Amino acid sequence: MNRLLLFLAGILSLLALSWGVLVGMPWLQLGAFSPTSSPGAPEPLSALALEGSRVYAAENCAACHTQQIAPGDHAALAREWGRRATVPDDFRAARPEMPGQLRIGPDLSDVGHRRSALALAQWLYAPPADSAMPPYRFLFEPGMPGGEIVPTPRGAALIAYLMTLEQAMPSAASASAPASAAP
């Protein structure tokens, strides 16, 4: 029994060490920032946009789209996916943060700036032929007269959320953000 306790203590201590350093310390470091510390930092999401972030999560948009542009990712900036590198304050409103791990579609860090709500609706309803994106017809009302595209409440919420994704915070502010020290 004593041997088991010693063994378990060793395992759990090493696990706690990695969690404490990699999770606890960044939480203390980043969590201390005031939400209004940087000019242009995202405002809390509206109720509609918050619902849209849940649709974004439920449809697993992060499976194909990132929301993070690394410092030095000049190709992403040249493709106009963003105006600057991502900083921690960009995720002030994220619930939860969904930065994504694959780019099967373009990065969405600044999609609210580079696309209109109408363009996003058209894209979700019928993506271009050269895109890998599937159409999300079920987010739109079926059988509208004259082929009109009318989003369902979930579709409207998703578009509202996507429109909040913009890098309004200027580069100067991002450069001075205390923990933006991306590698």
Place this chain on the structure above:
Amino acid sequence: MNGFLPSDASAVSATPLERAAIDASLRRPLLLFIGSALVWLLIAGLLRWLVSIEALFPAAFGAIAGLSYGRIEAASRMAALFGWAALAGYGVALWLLARLGGIAVPHWGRSLLPAAAVAWNAALLAGMAGILGGVSTGVAGWELPFRAGGVLVAAQVLLALFGAFLFVARRSGALYVSQAYLLAALVSFPVICGLSEGVLAAGVANPGAAQAAALAWSVGALFGLWLIPLGLGILYYFLPKVLGRPVESGGTAWFGFWSLMLVGGWSGASRLTGGTAPAWVASAGIAAHIALLVPAVAVAVNLFPLLRGQLGSLALAASPVLRCAVVALTAFVGFHVEGFLTGFRSVGDLVRFTYWEEARAGVSLDLFAAMALFGAIYFIAPRLADWEWPSLRLIRLHFWGACLGAALLAGALAMGGLIEGLGLADAQVPFAAIISLTRPFLWVRSAALLIMLLAHAAFALHFARLLLRTGPRRAGPTLFAVGPHVLTPTLMP
């Protein structure tokens, strides 16, 4: 570490009658774990194949919400990790701990284990229905809705306590390295999942970039401290046992174990490279990725020498258990070498956000963990069912299909990822052109996943035939090369 022995303690301390009693005590619960794991394996395989089809034909299921790309992609991952790998892992780990401890499961355990398996399956089914129905956390690796995840954590705690009981009640005082790996996996699993569920719940109320560090840690720890120890516990048991040889060094085995425990929880932070977490967090993750080569080398120098002189031998040719274990061991070393190389920023930056990430996950899940589990099930299931595998043809079909499919999948995605990475790094290449360039590899992925699905279906069918006791009663195990000359004592049950 005193008491280290290379293989099955019960082979030394328990009589055949006692071993039969241990198997009988575990028969119903573990066949339930393994049987339901195989159902999840097929569900995961089907969903993964549908994902690959939808990647080639994006409009294929556009009108059906429950079959949208994002939902089935998340559901396939949950089915593979928490359905197949977790349930099969529990089935194998509990059998090994009981056999190594030389104890039969008491009556209360025979009721508790099926209850845990039923609760697990019900929660996972509800969570999967939630994902396909449009309710998900949206966080890769932890998509199950909170309540389903909570039930799984409760079941994990229960099963970890049961694993600890098997360890405490063991008849031999010795501590085997395979026991240590399995116990570490059982204990780490609920801690990692519980912390992740907690972070997700807190994150909803407390938004911010620090969540990224927490979730990256949890994904890395899930592989480093659960899946890898589980696989290594299996390999450290079966390779010496089937080959009838001791491992090279007990000291090296324990060094490998503790060094994995030390760095296994850190590697996930490397996913934060270029992200919003503080730079030192990603740097620590990269350092851990490189340091993981240390336990990998310790395992390799201990287990590969067992195969010295065996590569052309009848034992390797004959035993499906051994073949699966060798594939798993090779994949284990391979993905740690890959982790070491991509730990260097110049290499890692090239393949970030590309299909390479999926190739890496495929190697660790399909070639390492799954092959280790298949090998273990080939050994364990006949003992639990008291019936030998009925068909050599189905074993052959499964082994080659699973191996070739997984290798093809990893190779295609790695190549596709490399090309995608080169394209993403060059702003002159239009994004649509990058997508077009990767399409041939996606065709190969789809074919590979179909091969794997058929192979896994053959395995599930074979398992069902084993339970139904079809075919003639065999005197010895079903081996690739059947003949009296290969039925050595180590290959015999």
